[in-house]
Amino acid sequence: xxxxxxxxxxxxxxLAAMTVPDVGCTKTARQSALARVRAMGLPARRDEYWKFTRxxxxxxxxxxxxxxxxxxxxxxxxxxxxLKIVFVDxxxxxxxxxxxxxxxxxxxxxxxxxxxDNHWAEDFYGTLEANSHDPVERPLAALNTxxxxxxxxxxVTGKPSKPISLIYTHESETSDxxxxxxxxxxxxxxxxxLENGPAAARFNKCFEIDIADGGTLHHIRAQGxxxxxxAAAHMFARLGKESVYKSFTLTVNGVLTRNETVIELTGxxxxxxxxxxxxxxxxxxxxxxxxxxxDAVNCESRQVFKKVLRNGATGVxxxxxxxxxxxxxxxxxxxxxxxxxxxDSQFLAKPELEIYADDVAxxxxxxxxAIDEDALFYLRARGVPKDIAxxxxxxxxxxxxxxxxxxxxxxxxxxxxxxGWLERRRG
Amino acid sequence: xxxxxxxxxxxxxxxxxxxxxxxxxxxxxxVHAIMGPNGSGKSTLSYxxxxxxxxxxTEGSATxxxxxxxxxxxxxxxxxxxxxAFQYPVEIxxxxxxxxxxxxxxxxxxxxxxxxxxxxxxxxxxRAKAKTLKIDADMLKRPVNVGFSGGExxxxxxxxxxxxxxxxxxxxxxDSGLDVDAMKLVSEGVNALRDAGRGFLVITHxxxxxxxxxxxxxxxxxxxxxxxxGGPELALEVEQNGYADILSEVA
Ligand SMILES: Nc1ncnc2c1ncn2[C@@H]1O[C@H](COP(=O)(O)OP(=O)(O)O)[C@@H](O)[C@H]1O
Ligand SMILES: [Mg+2]
Numbered sequence: 306x307x308x309x310x311x312x313x314x315x316x317x318x319x320l321a322a323m324t325v326p327d328v329g330c331t332k333t334a335r336q337s338a339l340a341r342v343r344a345m346g347l348p349a350r351r352d353e354y355w356k357f358t359r360x361x362x363x364x365x366x367x368x369x370x371x372x373x374x375x376x377x378x379x380x381x382x383x384x385x386x387x388l389k390i391v392f393v394d395x396x397x398x399x400x401x402x403x404x405x406x407x408x409x410x411x412x413x414x415x416x417x418x419x420x421x422d423n424h425w426a427e428d429f430y431g432t433l434e435a436n437s438h439d440p441v442e443r444p445l446a447a448l449n450t451x452x453x454x455x456x457x458x459x460x461v462t463g464k465p466s467k468p469i470s471l472i473y474t475h476e477s478e479t480s481d482x483x484x485x486x487x488x489x490x491x492x493x494x495x496x497x498x499l500e501n502g503p504a505a506a507r508f509n510k511c512f513e514i515d516i517a518d519g520g521t522l523h524h525i526r527a528q529g530x531x532x533x534x535x536a537a538a539h540m541f542a543r544l545g546k547e548s549v550y551k552s553f554t555l556t557v558n559g560v561l562t563r564n565e566t567v568i569e570l571t572g573x574x575x576x577x578x579x580x581x582x583x584x585x586x587x588x589x590x591x592x593x594x595x596x597x598x599x600d601a602v603n604c605e606s607r608q609v610f611k612k613v614l615r616n617g618a619t620g621v622x623x624x625x626x627x628x629x630x631x632x633x634x635x636x637x638x639x640x641x642x643x644x645x646x647x648x649d650s651q652f653l654a655k656p657e658l659e660i661y662a663d664d665v666a667x668x669x670x671x672x673x674x675a676i677d678e679d680a681l682f683y684l685r686a687r688g689v690p691k692d693i694a695x696x697x698x699x700x701x702x703x704x705x706x707x708x709x710x711x712x713x714x715x716x717x718x719x720x721x722x723x724x725g726w727l728e729r730r731r732g
Numbered sequence: 733x734x735x736x737x738x739x740x741x742x743x744x745x746x747x748x749x750x751x752x753x754x755x756x757x758x759x760x761x762x763v764h765a766i767m768g769p770n771g772s773g774k775s776t777l778s779y780x781x782x783x784x785x786x787x788x789x790t791e792g793s794a795t796x797x798x799x800x801x802x803x804x805x806x807x808x809x810x811x812x813x814x815x816x817a818f819q820y821p822v823e824i825x826x827x828x829x830x831x832x833x834x835x836x837x838x839x840x841x842x843x844x845x846x847x848x849x850x851x852x853x854x855x856x857x858x859r860a861k862a863k864t865l866k867i868d869a870d871m872l873k874r875p876v877n878v879g880f881s882g883g884e885x886x887x888x889x890x891x892x893x894x895x896x897x898x899x900x901x902x903x904x905x906x907d908s909g910l911d912v913d914a915m916k917l918v919s920e921g922v923n924a925l926r927d928a929g930r931g932f933l934v935i936t937h938x939x940x941x942x943x944x945x946x947x948x949x950x951x952x953x954x955x956x957x958x959x960x961x962g963g964p965e966l967a968l969e970v971e972q973n974g975y976a977d978i979l980s981e982v983a
Contacts, residue, residue, distance in 0.1 A: 688810035688840035701826025
């Protein structure tokens with residue numbers, strides 16, 4: 306289908322401003338990704354998949370300026386023993402990073418993949434993204450595959466003793482960053498990946514995750530700090546037999562965040578949990594777009610998304626469970642809820658189920674509501690001041706999502722963030 | 733302790749008068765009971781005293797040790813020492829019972845300018861008090877009232893009262909939904925708190941509870957007013973003859 310002129314122009318205008326990095330062995334993948342971008346065109350306002358979120362600022366050639374947030378608040382996960390991999394405005398910084406050797410995992414910088422013969426990531430780079438455009442197109446992810454300037458490859462072969470922590474700091478007000486990471490969890494291996502930091506004024510990030518039979522990956526990210534940052538993130542995961550993928554995302558601040566999660570359960574008995582908690586205040590737009598495909602027997606998927614919105618903040622949830630023919634005994638659960646702390650804030654949700662197998666149990670629900678007045682009065686009648694009571698109920702509302710984090714230390718860290726955020730706004 | 737004068741209350745949303753001039757004084761060290769048919773305004777009185785939204789006081793006053801209650805936020809009333817054991821305790825998913833109680837105890841202490849209770853001290857005190865009410869560790873950990881039986885919810889109310897050590901306790905139908913054993917536990921919990929410095933207002937539909945918590949004064953409430961006041965014998969009269977006789981007598 307030919308693109309309309311406006312879309313074509315917007316796409317070409319953006320592409321004209323960029324050059325494909327010369328990373329030899331990913332060249333083919335990048336060229337075909339570029340061809341995909343040209344064929345699909347970059348997202349436009351009238352696209353159905355962008356009905357609730359305006360893509361303009363993610364597409365336009367220049368990244369809108371974003372002030373660097375000055376705060377003496379410690380960075381999230383600082384208290385956790387982890388292997389640190391630091392990117393400053395999207396460029397790997399060896400001085401700030403730890404030595405990348407850790408038992409049970411092989412970590413390489415994307416550009417070094419080509420220095421090795423037959424690096425595992427060579428043929429994998431871009432494949433999950435390339436497969437993700439049917440039935441909905443994800444051109445910003447293809448754009449990422451074509452233009453990613455940096456990233457790491459992580460191959461988990463055992464059970465590394467500590468989390469691998471990707472930290473994205475931001476020093477430039479105009480940085481426009483593309484990072485692309487690829488992960489393979491080998492059979493029976495298990496690891497935890499952490500991500501945090503604003504990364505850039507405008508951040509386009511792509512994660513391709515391949516989990517082999519019996520592999521397990523925990524993935525926890527915290528998107529926060531900078532108020533003016535914009536981000537479009539794609540998380541692609543393909544799960545083999547009896548494998549497990551559990552992700553949790555905390556989002557606070559940020560004028561625009563679009564998190565797309567695309568998961569394919571391709572082996573029997575696989576488990577995928579995707580959870581998100583977000584706190585939005587004022588000029589804040591957060592979009593969780595999730596697409597989970599069940600293509601094997603007896604798999605479980607669970608989506609838990611909770612959003613607290615106030616002072617005119619907007620939350621979006623588009624979540625789909627697709628159960629393919631033959632994917633019997635599928636257990637699919639999806640809940641998306643918002644807590645609206647005032648009338649100016651809004652939550653837009655589009656939950657979808659599409660099922661082509663007969664022996665499945667899928668449920669979904671979406672709600673939007675205010676603080677429970679009865680609970681609030683009960684707390685106040687026991688002497689808890691209104692603002693603290695409201696915060697307690699807010700944390701309680703988010704708890705179902707935070708509970709998806711298995712590691713207690715990490716969950717505490719996330720709860721600490723939530724509490725701190727609420728407390729600062731209490732004044 | 734608690735002084736209510738000519739209290740008239742209507743619903744905020746509708747033109748419906750519920751309390752039509754209530755006069756009542758509860759002295760320190762005394763237990764007053766309010767009995768009355770359903771819909772007479774007993775719960776409304778307890779809500780208005782504790783500061784729930786949705787009611788408009790059109791006339792009259794209510795003070796606790798001379799402080800005007802009606803001007804205060806619910807949490808300020810609680811910090812002054814007012815406690816309401818709810819007829820229908822609220823379930824709060826996601827908030828642990830223990831966290832809730834510790835937040836409440838320390839918020840009240842802070843409001844009164846007292847030092848906060850440490851986690852260790854709090855744990856020690858609550859364990860001991862929970863034990864006498866047969867509340868196990870699991871119930872303390874669970875979210876507030878979620879999945880509690882009727883009796884467990886009421887025992888949890890009494891535990892909160894024991895932890896907060898209020899000056900003026902209002903118990904709204906704490907006996908409803910209790911079996912004989914639970915009734916005994918709850919009454920013992922209440923009786924243990926009886927003290928020369930503390931007042932009680934026990935709202936109940938039945939005489940049963942008053943066998944365990946012996947009142948000094950019994951009031952009968954009907955159609956938004958206290959229509960009769962007497963000693964414990966008044967409760968027995970209600971038990972034997974129902975409300976009809978008393979109501980026709982005062983009509
Ligand atoms: N929020 C409310 N909305 C409508 N009617 C109410 C409300 N609160 C109380 N009422 C009415 O006020 C009257 C007194 O109720 P209540 O105080 O619960 O009585 P009691 O506790 O003595 O049974 C009843 O007729 C009840 O229906
Ligand atoms: Mg009542």
